[in-house]
Amino acid sequence: MRRGTMTDTPPSAARVREVSLTDFIQYARRKYVKALLAGLVVFGVCLLVLSLRPPVYSAQTTLLYRPEQADFANVNLLASGMDVSSATINNEIEIIRSTDLLSRVVERTGLNRDPEFVTPAKLVDVDVLASVAGGIFRGGAFDWAGSALGWARAPRDVMPATRRMPAIDVVRAASALRGRIEVESERFSYAFTLSVSSTVPEKAAILANTVADAYIEDQLEAKFSETKRATNWLSDRIAELEARVRESESAAAQKRAEFSEISGRDAGTISQQIAQLSTQLVTAQSALTAARSRYEITSRRREQGEVVDSDGGQNSDTINRLIELRTDLRRREAELSGRYLEKHPKLIAVREDLAQVEARLQQARNASVGDARAELRAAEITVQNLSNELRRVERQAQDFRQAEVAIRQLEREAETDRNLYETYLSRLRETTAKEDVQTADVRVLQRASVPGGPVGVPPLLLAIAGGAGGGALWLCFGFAVGLLRQGFNHREEVEEVLGETVLAVVPEVAPRHLQRGVVEYLQREPDTGFAESFRKAKSVLALRSMMTNNAVICVTSSVPGEGKTTFASGLAYEFAKSKRCLLIEGDLRRPSFASRVMNRDATYGVGDVVDGTASLEDSLVTVAESNLSVLFAKRALSNSPQLLESEGFARLIETARNTFDVIVIDAPPLLATSDALALGQVCDSFIYAVRWRTTEKGVVKAGVKSLRDSGCRIAGIVMTRFDTQKGGEVPGYYYENYNRYDKYYTK
Missing domain, CATH: 3.30.1890 (Bacterial polysaccharide co-polymerase-like)
Structure with a gap:
């Protein structure tokens, strides 16, 4: 198995091509004729419509x-x-x-x-x-x-x-x-x-x-x-205010009558009376406190057996004489008790006198407590009467103040309603006076006069503007459509995304020119852009040192219909002009050489050579006046992967290497079958065909990645089926002049 080393590695991230104003200008320069035609069509339509519209x-x-x-x-x-x-x-x-x-x-x-x-x-x-x-x-x-x-x-x-x-x-x-x-x-x-x-x-x-x-x-x-509405509104409001004024004045008079007895007194007199009552109450409360103190003292001393005055003192002459007499009688009782017996008449007489003195002292003590109690009761009644009188006067003062506030409030409301009534009445008179003299x-x-001419921009100028806008819109639309296509639009994009060199760009050729095969068309028309693309690919391969002695090159693509068979046959034809070249049909499942490469019938095919039914020399079809030999598949084979990986196919390639200088194999699509990877065991490098603007970028990247992961060497990328009429719709693409290639040789 022969494998080459990968010399070109893809970049880590594909760089997105920036679109600038210069690209759009170049696109407009290439498409100015079509833009001019589009603008003329829009101009004509606009001029017709605007001319037919009434002014x-x-x-x-x-x-x-x-x-x-x-x-x-x-x-x-x-x-x-x-x-x-x-x-x-x-x-x-x-x-x-x-x-x-x-x-x-x-x-x-x-x-x-x-x-x-x-x-x-x-x-x-x-x-x-x-x-x-x-x-x-x-x-x-x-x-x-x-x-x-x-x-x-x-x-x-x-x-x-x-x-x-x-x-x-x-x-x-x-x-x-x-x-x-x-x-x-x-x-x-x-x-x-x-x-x-x-x-x-x-x-x-x-x-x-x-x-x-x-x-x-x-x-x-x-x-x-509005004047009528204002007049009606003012009339209603005046009637309401008049009723409110009467109600306010009546309520004030009624309130004033309710407090006529209070309102006749001066507020100062009531305040003076409250001050006098307050002073008397304070004096009475002091007397009450003193009476309560005397009562407590006399009560306590009576309990202790002491004799006091009603005012709590001990300076009464009568009480003093009784106390002195009691003391003298106690002394005499003591003396007599020491000298006489208990029933002695003198001792009994002294004790009776002492009992009478004690009784009189007890009467004096009770009289003092009673007097203190009576004085305390009188003081309490005085304080109570003064408190009640003060509260009564204070209530009268509060009622007086409330009456004054209520009367003033009613008077203010009446005054306010009266003023508002007078204001609305004056406004009503003013509105009624001005009702008959309204001015706008x-x-x-x-005032407007009959216009002398139509208004607006003249139809010719509008049509010119419409034509210019139509042409510009056509350019922008075409430019945007070119940018939004899913496939590869130009070779720089291919090289940026895949990291591989683009060997050539193969123009699209009308199917009628290839009815008898690619080889015959190249023999008949050697001086075309189509033939020049194969010569360019051959030259680039030679300059990049991709061509070694007895080199085996496989041409594959991602999916069918990308023009790989056309490119493989055209490249082999160009190699055959200077070297012995063998073109092998490697797509054994769908043979198409007989209809696409050259209109010839073969006796034997690849399968016959591999199984030994026929020799390689007997199976080749030679192109006249050329060193090109073609090995057809002859018939479809279902076991193509096993056949391509077999020793027989390897011997076929080795035999071809000994006979031919260059071997070109038209491999099947890479993502459709596994046959192309099987050919990697015998080929030196792959050329990957990508159809212009058709094959999605993700599909191409997947195919190239599978080749790299298998260790296969990629010689380069070829962009196929390029439309020379639409090539200029993409910024940076300069292959739209392929259709002028023939003039270079005819001049």
């Missing part, structure tokens, strides 16, 4: 919004004044464009019966089209078709005579009229312009003036209705 005339009137009148309406609405600003002007513009106002214009002018406003917009003017056609189609079918498409000829009178105003027609006509109206405000002023367009100049002027008049009348009606906030500065 449009626009009449314009100028209105001025007078800000000094704006406050009048605001007074009627009882609202604060609002400055005239752009928002105010925009509101007026929206009123002009409102359906209600335009419906009145339609009813006034009868536009609901005008075909220009009740039928769909006409693409072309039937009268102009009929005049262009020379009157051939006038009447009959042409009029019927025009009516069906909404192209009926409109009468040229200024306004239709008949008037029918069903609501749906009026609304439809008002909607159409809104599309013909343009209102623009003037900068740095309160003026704005009203423009109305129509196919009839007189109609445009009448509509512009009618819309302006209807707008002014609408404003007057709106102000009158807008005045007409300049």
Whole structure:
């Protein structure tokens, strides 16, 4: 098995080719003729359509919004004044464009019966089209078709005579009229312009003036209705306020009557009385405290057996004499007890006197506690009475203050209602006085006149712009389509993505030229771009030192139909001009040499040579006047992988190496079968065919990767079936001049 080493390795990441403005300019330079033709077609269509459309005339009137009148309406609405600003002007513009106002214009002018406003917009003017056609189609079918498409000829009178105003027609006509109206405000002023367009100049002027008049009348009606509404509202409010004033005054009088006895006293007198009662209460509370203290002292001393005054003191003469007498009697009792017996008359008399003194002292103690208790009770009653009186006076003061607050509140409400009543009454008088002198906030500065000519850009300029845009759009579309194709568009892209050298680009040849085979066509037409591509591939292989003595080259592709058989036969034919070359049909499952390479019949094929039925020399078909020999497959073989990997096929290749200088094998598609990888055991290198713009990049990358993973050497890539007419649609591709190759040799 012979395998070559890989000299070219793919880059780690394929670099995406950047598209610049220069690429688009080059593409436009190559395709300027087609772009010019596309632009001329668009120009012609635009000019025809624009020429057949009826001309449009626009009449314009100028209105001025007078800000000094704006406050009048605001007074009627009882609202604060609002400055005239752009928002105010925009509101007026929206009123002009409102359906209600335009419906009145339609009813006034009868536009609901005008075909220009009740039928769909006409693409072309039937009268102009009929005049262009020379009157051939006038009447009959042409009029019927025009009516069906909404192209009926409109009468040229200024306004239709008949008037029918069903609501749906009026609304439809008002909607159409809104599309013909343009209102623009003037900068740095309160003026704005009203423009109305129509196919009839007189109609445009009448509509512009009618819309302006209807707008002014609408404003007057709106102000009158607002004044009426304000008058009614003021009348209702005045009646309500009058009732509220009466209620407030009545409530204040009733509240004042309820507190007449309090309201007759001065607030200062009540405050002075509260101060006096507060002072007396403090004094009474102090006396209460002293009485409670004396009571507690006398009670405690009575319990201890002491005799005190009612005020708690011990300085009473009577009590002092009784105490002295009690002391003297106790002393005498003691003396007598020491000298006499218990029943001695003197001792008994002394003890009786002592008992009487004790009784009188007990009476004195009880009298002192009773007096203290009576004094304490009197002090408590005094404090209670003063507290009750103070609370009563304080409640009277609070009621007085509440009454004053309530009365003042009622008086304020009555005063407020009275003032508001007087204000509304004056506003009502003012509104009633001005009701009959309403003036519009807008005045007409300049009424519309009949326009002298149509508006808009001339049809010729529009057609020129359309033609230029059409040509540019065609260029952009073609350029984008070329960029979005899935296949390879140019050789630089192939080399960037696959990391392999592109040996040649083989142009597409019409099938009728290859009916008798590629070899015969190359013999008949040697000076074509098709033949030159094979010579270039041969030269590149020689310069890259890919050609060794007795070299075996396999030509394969990713999928069928990529032109690998055509390239293999053409390359072999070029090699045969200077060397002995053998072309082997390696696609044993689908033999096609007899129809594509050369129109010859073979006696034996590859299978016969491998199994020993025939020799290699007997199986070859020789091309006349050439060193090219062809080994056909002859018949389809189902066991092609086993045959290509067999020793018999290896001996065939070794025998061919000893006889021929170059051996070219047309291998099967790489991703369709495994036969191509089986040929890797006997070939020196592979040439990979890629169809221009057709084979997807992922498929080609998968095929090349399988060859590299198998250790096969890739001699290069060949781009096949290149369309010389469309090659210039891709930026950077410069093979579109292949179709001029023949002129190089004929000059």
